Amino acid sequence: MIRGSCLCGDVRLEISGAVSGGSHCHCSMCRKAHGAAFGTYALANAADFRIVSGADRITRHASSPGVSRTFCSRCGSTLQWLIETKPDIVEIALGVLDDDPGVRPARHIFVGSKAPWHEITDDLPQHATWPGKP
Amino acid sequence: MLRGSCLCGGVRYEISGPLVGALNCHCSMCRKAHGAAFRSRAGVRATDFRWTQGEKLVTWYETSPGTHRGFCRVCGAKLLSRFDFEAKWYGLPLGTLDDDPGVKPGMHVFVDYKAPWFEITDQLPQHPEWPPR
Numbered sequence: 001m002i003r004g005s006c007l008c009g010d011v012r013l014e015i016s017g018a019v020s021g022g023s024h025c026h027c028s029m030c031r032k033a034h035g036a037a038f039g040t041y042a043l044a045n046a047a048d049f050r051i052v053s054g055a056d057r058i059t060r061h062a063s064s065p066g067v068s069r070t071f072c073s074r075c076g077s078t079l080q081w082l083i084e085t086k087p088d089i090v091e092i093a094l095g096v097l098d099d100d101p102g103v104r105p106a107r108h109i110f111v112g113s114k115a116p117w118h119e120i121t122d123d124l125p126q127h128a129t130w131p132g133k134p
Numbered sequence: 135m136l137r138g139s140c141l142c143g144g145v146r147y148e149i150s151g152p153l154v155g156a157l158n159c160h161c162s163m164c165r166k167a168h169g170a171a172f173r174s175r176a177g178v179r180a181t182d183f184r185w186t187q188g189e190k191l192v193t194w195y196e197t198s199p200g201t202h203r204g205f206c207r208v209c210g211a212k213l214l215s216r217f218d219f220e221a222k223w224y225g226l227p228l229g230t231l232d233d234d235p236g237v238k239p240g241m242h243v244f245v246d247y248k249a250p251w252f253e254i255t256d257q258l259p260q261h262p263e264w265p266p267r
Contacts, residue, residue, distance in 0.1 A: 006166060007166040032139070032140060032209075032230050033141045034169055034170045034212065035173075035205075035228075036170035036212070036228075037172075037228070037229065038170070038171070061141070061209045061210060063209065069209070071205070075166075075167065075195040075197070076167060076193065077168075077169050078168065078210055078212075094249065094251055095165045096165075100251065101251060105251065115229070115231075117228055117235055117239070118239075119256060121255045121257075
């Protein structure tokens, strides 16, 4: 079981299965939503994901067509990235996890939109947008 | 002049002075607040900072006594910290800047609380908590 919670503790979540596919995303939308250099997300099966408490605290923002991002309305913690075309998947902002998810981010995506004040110094593969796209 | 805005564009701000002391903070509160590996922030003088749009959309949460973190209530973008004990300075998360601030984080702090899934691979100084004063 992997547990997570927002900063104020009102929202608590659990993932009963494995998470996979960790990526650091440098797109401008992730940078703004997180207010950070990049967002880091990993995937869980929706069937394995459960909001334990604070579901009524979660605000959903439709940030682009078919995509929404969620955060705690009390403390602002960014929680999830959700896409309508993949309802079986929940992308979880790793920063709110209390337990080690085991998975390690394996790539940087949208480095074409990277912040000018942040340098990538690791050896992970870098993709200008999505992997597999020019 | 530096400009910044939230993800939905409802909140906009301008900064007319320098950003100072930029750093990356790995403490658990910053990681949770941002939902990210770490927080990159700089200090800005309160007199140099101005909301130009949507100040009423900023929700403040007191994360520890006297420290308030502000975010957009529509899109959740993390925008600013203010301090009851140091009203002359704000803490600015760099992620919502639209312009290049010309400064870069110069150190990592609270690395004892770093996320297990993130490795620091740059050459910047690392401090277990705050740097020695």
